[in-house]
Amino acid sequence: MRKDYILEKRKYVIIALLLIVAGIYLVRLFNLQVLDNKYKDVADSNAYLKKAIYPSRGHILDRNDSLIVYNKPTYDIMLVPRDVQEFDTADFCNALNITRDDLIKRFEDMRDKKNNPNYSAYTPQKLFTHLPPEEYGRLQEKLHRFPGFYIQKRNIRQYACNAGANVLGNIREVSQKDIERDPYYSPGDYCGDLGIERSYEEVLRGEKGLEILIRDAHGKIQGKYDNGAHDLSPVPGKNLKLSIDINLQAYGEKLMAGKVGAIVAIEPETGEILALVSSPNYDPNLLVGRDRGKNYSQLVKAPHKPLFDRSIMGAYPPGSTFKPSQGLILRQEGIVSLSTAFPCHRGFISGGLRVGCHRHESPITLKPALRTSCNAYFCWGLKNMLDNNKKRYGTIDNAFETWKKHIVSLGYGYKLGVDLPGENRGFIPNAKFYNKVYNNHWSANTIISISIGQGEVTATPLQIANLSATIANRGWFITPHVVKEIQGDTIRKEYREKRIPKIKRQYFEEVAEGMRMAVTGGTCKRAQFRGVEVCGKTGTAENPHGRDHSAFIGFAPYHEPKIAVCAYIENAGFGATYGVPIGSLMMEKYLFGSISPERKGMEASMFNARTAR
């Protein structure tokens, strides 16, 4: 019996074996079901096909309601790799007019994690994009023979005219960065790139809809999940109405053909940008569709960087276009009266320093100084403010900071806040900057060239144009902007509110009169057209990189101005040579819709002039 007793004990070995197995299984199950969450996600992606329904992107109209950007349907071939079964590649290639090697190459590219970091055999992948409708039609008929493939309709942009590419921007496929930045995006989505497509992306794109479908193991759709209770319908993007006059924009681009530079035209009363020309420009249709990538990299490499929007990104020395702002500050600070006259004997001469000027009467007061664009007057003015006003300001630092405060209030030195991406702030130095550069040893003479818009001072054509608009308004401006109306919404508050520099209206009147005199009997005589009282100021900006830049600011009419412009042409010489004609032609075109016959010759010579090297 002892033997039996020992054998009976063996049941414990068997029980232990059973318990060990059950224990291992329980641990494993706990691991699978409770600790590891990955299976839940896999199961969901197995069973639910979340199909985005893309809303149509908002259209873009110009200020006269002509449609300039709209949508065109295009077709992408999508596939879920793990659902793809053996298929007749010859048949497939025929429908798409490609070779077998193309197809194999495309598959390899798609699977390449380097090019396509989001690749997964379980999620929809793009095989071919932007199928034209006839290829779409051919493939659609055969699609049932290619399980795992489907066609997704997308919208791409179409541009009604070849103008304003820098303002409009374009759309591109989202990058990995975009997806990380904004959870709205999923791979393959489009987003705005450059221009208002970028800055108004959230308005234009609308809200994607969502359709949740139930998919079985064979990839067959079994119907809508929960009868579509969790589906979301897409919300179409809102249309934008631009302040841009597309005809004026196109005209400006034509004027700038063969030249490098920018034109900015603003409606002073509203701050609405009427034209924002950057030259060289490009055809917006280049950045649409299949060849976008190729064209884009060509544009990146092209001479004079057409993708660089000079009107808001270029920081230039404002040159003499800066002088009106100097007049305003000198008057406001009481440095000069209307009758204060400074001597000018072909220049400003002080302590061994000489800033040249051209021949005109001397001594000279503010308005004639603006008329003749006298350098000496503004140099003496700044010198008096900085060096000879210890009583008023105490130190030169304080005097300079006062100057700086005024110039900033006129819109310089900081981004104006235009509703476009990439705006440059230009540069207005402060006292600290000079203390550092000159080791605390500087006087008005050291920095005197800033009074005539040279030296350290730089500004964007937009900022320069904005000064013109501020003078046109006699003392205020509204932040320049390109979007006039948003469908079913209002534009941002900052584009509706006046910004008022602390300079009296009276001084603006004086400066405006000086600018009027520049047209009637000064540097900008050629700006006059059709009896309109045009006001202007030339600028010839020296620059270390070569020939002077030719610049012009102006507004018209003198009373109740309708348009303010800045024309800035790189390396084109005197302001009067290119800046004045181009700026004034823009104004005439806007005010009359056409150019008067007597100015046609000037127009033609501007169209044909080539200054770009």
Place this chain on the structure above:
Amino acid sequence: MDSSRGNQSLFQNIDWLTVILYLVLVVTGVFCIYAASYDFDDASIFDFNEFSGKQLTWIGLAFVIGLVILLIDWRVYETYAYPIYILLVIILFLTIFIGTPIKGSRSWIAIGSTIRLQPAEFAKFATALALAKLFNSYNFVLNQKASNYYRALLIIFLPVLLIIAQRETGSALVYFSLFLVLYREGMSGIVLLAALFAVTFFVVAVKFTDTLLLGIPMGEAAVLIMIMMLIVGMVAIYAKNALVARNIFLGFVGSGIIVAAFAFFGLVLNGYVYFLVMITAALVYCFITMWQVKTRQVTFIISATVVSVVFLFLVNFGFNSVLEPHQQLRIKVVLGIEDDLRGAGYNVNQSKIAIGSGGLYGKGFLNGTQTKLKYVPEQHTDFIFCTIGEERGFIGTAAVIAAFLFLILRIIRIAERQPRAFGRVYAYCVASYLIFHFAVNIGMVIGLCPVIGIPLPFFSYGGSSLWGFTILLFVLLRIDAGRRDNPAY
């Protein structure tokens, strides 16, 4: 004997706990089958066109079978054990030829046009009866004669061979679980231990082949090191010679350090040479020091070591040359060497996804997406456990495991209270089958065992499996109920 009184005592003596566990498992099973085959159109659970409806019919018949079994005198099973066994063996044999081919195997017999039976499921019962009858023979003690082993192994392996011939390897493997019965009845534990070592050696040797140690695959080196440790262990514990064990151990470690140092300076000694020389040296040392006093132990140590080493090289040869590629792949997938999610690993990967997505509480009855959308193949039969995992979560799977555990432990308890070898051996046979099915089926579904197509008892869809296990269990209940009628003789 008054029959009414007999029946009264019968129903008093039935182990109702087992019956309740049986009912719980079977009823839960129907719900799972309904959920697994539920197809978004709201067919009734009773619809005969659905798997669940059919299964309900099979269950109804199973209850009738169970009742009939209980009403038959238990002595019938003992008396007719061999004839039943022989009958089933004949049917198994015939099935090889007249079976309906399904998925490459011929293990089904069609009766009429609607009913198909799998004799292998019933052969388990017959084999259990025959084995019980053998052990119940007068003065039968397993360890007494070698011929006793031959007879037991003959009873076990006759159906195995026939089932393999039907190409239904999974069902054949089930019979190996009967070694547990032999163990309980006196077979040396070394057999189980050896099996355990064999599995360990196999897994280690096959799994770790991509890195090298001393110029030989890491897995094989690891097994050889394990064999060395085994020698030390056997000398210390079995031969009880601590001194010799210590010397062998120091010899291994010392030589290992020297070889490693040489390898560090670029002088790599071939691993096979090193290991085989050291193992041989250790065995020779054992032989010299202990042969005189501990002949039996030394013989055992030497033969165990030689068998282990030979086994290792056979594994290598067998795995690469004997197993067919698809079998190799299945094993590799389970061992995690290869990931073949579209092929051999697809079922298991999908079943892991289904179970894993269930979470703690599950998605709720009929809310499972993976099982419903047919991501898991064979989900109403072999992979039925997925449905529980997905819809009932960890709570559900733990409950099912607990239920099986209770049932099996209950059967072992019943086995041990049998006054006679017949009842005990039969009960252990039932327990062994259940342990095997439970371990292998759930193990494969959660990716811990190779995919061997055997059902989860009482759960999986199918009449044959349900009836086979019902017969096994109810005959046991009947024998148990009659245990007081006839004490041991």
